[in-house]
Amino acid sequence: MAIAIAIIIVPIVLGLWRASQGDGLVHDWLGQGMPLSISAKLAGVLVTLCLLSLAAGVVVAIRQTVRLSAPMTMLADRAERLGAGESRIQPLHSGIAELDQVSEVLSRSAQRLTKSLASERDFASDASHQLRTPLTALLMRLEEIAVTDDLDVVQEEASIAITQVERLTRVVDDLLSRSRRGVDEPKASVSLDSVIAALQREWQPAFEQARRSVRVHGERGLAVQAKPVDLSQVLSTLLENSLAHGRGTVDVHARRSGPSVVVEVSDQGEGVPAAIAPHIFERSVTTSGTGLGLALARDLAESNGGRLELIQAQPAIFALFLSESDAI
Structure with missing residues (x-):
């Protein structure tokens, strides 16, 4: 002035x-x-x-x-x-438009950085869990081969181990492609019988060592809309969960329910504690272990257009709902 x-x-x-x-x-x-x-x-x-x-x-x-x-x-x-x-940067309110605008940009950058870091941590945790399950099953096969002198058994176990390595390779490829594209590919059609049969062979040594068994029954010839790798991972998680926390025979029952196919996995154990049951699919909610398995299985089911539910807590019955496919 x-x-x-x-x-x-x-x-x-x-x-x-x-x-x-x-x-x-x-x-x-x-x-x-x-x-x-x-x-x-x-x-x-x-x-x-x-x-x-x-x-x-x-x-x-x-x-x-x-x-x-x-x-x-x-x-x-x-x-x-x-x-x-x-990662927590509060915006600046100085009354000077230019400075406040720069402060808002910094605050948004901090929020994006937080989301990016959280996404990377979740991806690393999910990847380690997805790889741990097939590696555990593969290790059991190799141990079975190491302790037997029967060439027929060695050949059978080696054939199953090769199948497990191929599935492990597909898991790694799926993780890499998922991290690159950031979106899911269109769902494929897969034979439910073939996936369950392969998993039954993979988990047989583990259940035999625990003096338990897996019984598969229900409708046959069903096909569902899902990626084979994701479907195998979801069902493997349910089998692993039953092996770790359940008792007796594990029942895998497949059936139609309207336009959907339902796969129920149950055992004869005490089931899920009442305090945990409402939160069983939340990350880090577990009676033991990492707490990632069921949360990851639920996410994989949803990414394939399905859902995973605990329909009964005691004894535990998990149900996987997927859309039926007309062609394989």
Whole structure:
């Protein structure tokens, strides 16, 4: 404001001073020429106004600097914390539009970073769990081969082990493709009988070692809309869960239910505790282990257009619902 006033006043004073130095064009009210003392006073006024304008400009600049310094320091601190990996950055409300806009960008970047890190952690956990189950079954096959001298048994176990390695390879390929594309491919048609039969062979040594068995019954010749790798993983998780927490014979029962195919997996154990049953598919909710298996199985079922439910807690009965397919 002071600078604007100075810009208006200074030209006027300069005009009067120049006029006072002229050839008598400016006269006072008595008709006499302007005395030299008045001219000197005008020059003094001009210098004073210039000094006042300069001082006002300095004061305004100092105040503006003080007004900007604190928000700039806070903004720099937020940027440094984001660079150090902190994910919770609160937006800055300084009243300065430009600074607040930069602060909003930093806050959104921090939120995206948090989501990205959480997604990567979940992917790593899911990948390790998906790989652990087939590796465990493969290890059991290799141990069976190592302790037998019967060539027929060795050949049979080796054939099943090769099948397990192929499934493990498909699991790895599926994980890699899922991380690259970020979306699921269209669901394929798969024979439910073939998937269950392969899993029964894979898990047979583990259940025999625990002196238990797996019984498959129900309708045959069913086909479902799902990726074979995902379907195998979901059912493997249910078998592993029953082996770890259940007792007696494990029943795998397949049937039609309207347009869907339902696969129920149950055993003769005590079932799921009442306190855990409502949260059984939540991550990190478990009686033992990692707590990832059932949560991951549910996610895989949903990604294939189905759902996984605990339809009875005691004894436990899990039901996998998938859309029936007309062709394989």
